[in-house]
Amino acid sequence: MLLRQMKYFLAVADCKSFSEAAVQCFISQSAISQQIKILEDELEIELIQRSNRRFQLTPAGEYFYLKSKKIVQEANALKLALKQIKQHEQGVFRLGCLNGYQLETICTAINEILAAHPDFNIAIFWGEHDELLEKLQQKELDLIICDVRADDNTEALEKCFLAEEPILAAISTRSPLAKQPAIDIQQLEDLECVLFLPPKAREKEEQHYQKLLKFCGKYFYPPRTSTAISHIINSPAFLPLLYRAANITAYSSFIKALPLQAENAVLTNQYNAFWQAETKATEQTKIRRLILSKLQEKISS
Numbered sequence: 342m343l344l345r346q347m348k349y350f351l352a353v354a355d356c357k358s359f360s361e362a363a364v365q366c367f368i369s370q371s372a373i374s375q376q377i378k379i380l381e382d383e384l385e386i387e388l389i390q391r392s393n394r395r396f397q398l399t400p401a402g403e404y405f406y407l408k409s410k411k412i413v414q415e416a417n418a419l420k421l422a423l424k425q426i427k428q429h430e431q432g433v434f435r436l437g438c439l440n441g442y443q444l445e446t447i448c449t450a451i452n453e454i455l456a457a458h459p460d461f462n463i464a465i466f467w468g469e470h471d472e473l474l475e476k477l478q479q480k481e482l483d484l485i486i487c488d489v490r491a492d493d494n495t496e497a498l499e500k501c502f503l504a505e506e507p508i509l510a511a512i513s514t515r516s517p518l519a520k521q522p523a524i525d526i527q528q529l530e531d532l533e534c535v536l537f538l539p540p541k542a543r544e545k546e547e548q549h550y551q552k553l554l555k556f557c558g559k560y561f562y563p564p565r566t567s568t569a570i571s572h573i574i575n576s577p578a579f580l581p582l583l584y585r586a587a588n589i590t591a592y593s594s595f596i597k598a599l600p601l602q603a604e605n606a607v608l609t610n611q612y613n614a615f616w617q618a619e620t621k622a623t624e625q626t627k628i629r630r631l632i633l634s635k636l637q638e639k640i641s642s
Contacts, residue, residue: 344416346380347409349373350388354398354406434463434628437473437485440537442584442612443504443640447486450635454628461628469542470549477615484629486636488583489611490549501614501633504640508553508608509598511580511589513573519597524579526554526603533559533578535569550581553608554601570596583610 352362353373363370381388388402398406438447451463466482473485474493486503510524512532518524534556538546543562550556561578563569572578574595582589582598589598601608614633619626 342380342383344413346376347413349376350380351406351409351413353377353389354402357396359396432462432624434461434484434625434632435466435482436463436632437466437468437476437482437487439473439487439612440467440469442486442488443636446639447636450632450639454631454635458631463628463632469538469546471542471545474615477617480617483625484614484616484632486612486614489613491552495615497618498615499618500616501637503612503614503636505609505611506584507600508610509582509585510601511573511582511596511598512578514595514597515574516577516597518599521599523600523602523607526556526601526608529554529556529579529601530558531577533561533572533576535561535563535572535578535580537566537569538562553610554581555603584612 349362349366349368352365353359356362356365359374360370363373366373377389384401384405386401387399388405389396390399390402436447436451447465451465455461455463466476468476470487470490473482473487474495476482477485477498510529512518512524518528534550536543536546536550540562543560547560561572561576563572569580570592573580581601585598589596614636616629
């Protein structure tokens with residue numbers, strides 16, 4: 342009995358279709374059917390009761406499904422743990438960065454560090470706020486750069502201030518608001534908020550923007566940049582920018598980014614670097630200090 346056969350069986354049971362499971366597993370339908378049959382022959386019990394094009398799991402199949410799912414999950418967790426050990430043994434420093442934030446600055450800084458220290462191995466991962474914090478706490482990342490939020494659980498983490506950025510709203514140049522030097526958050530009430538987010542992050546991010554901008558209106562999640570830009574110029578909508586995105590200037594002929602304010606005070610967002618507390622200095626410590634020093638130098642200049 343092979344782990345691969347368990348995965349095939351789970352795919353068939355989850356998809357409720359041999360053909361769909363075959364596509365998911367990147368093999369032919371006949372091959373996946375054959376592997377399930379070999380598995381049943383080895384176990385000497387029927388797992389799937391076939392009837393024309395329909396099938397259902399037998400009682401033994403239901404039991405095997407639950408046990409196989411747990412085994413496959415444990416095998417995947419073991420594989421991930423071994424991968425992390427290998428990365429540490431190879432000296433890979435894993436830097437996590439907030440999607441889009443200081444893209445040019447961060448990549449320039451890392452490139453300069455690697456040019457000066459060719460023996461270093463620094464991998465950059467981009468992700469959403471909660472994803473980065475979770476990966477850091479699970480020790481899947483060594484250092485992260487992200488915004489600071491009131492409900493973050495970062496007491497056990499070390500941190501370093503990097504920057505405080507004005508919060509902007511990107512709107513159409515045809516909007517009456519575009520004639521103002523700044524936009525009050527109360528003026529956002531009748532607009533639609535455009536956000537680039539994966540489905541799993543949307544609920545949490547909506548809650549964040551409700552707190553940050555006191556915005557309780559409608560949200561629009563475009564699948565790509567072009568859809569977002571066209572939506573802004575065609576609809577009463579705004580794209581919140583928690584930092585000044587360099588690429589927004591490419592659309593300056595029809596998109597304007599203005600600072601957001603509340604009670605005549607410009608809203609800002611703070612960005613920190615976070616890492617796990619250490620008991621002793623290591624090669625990773627040296628790399629982290631170099632990264633922080635270089636980023637602070639470039640962001641402040």
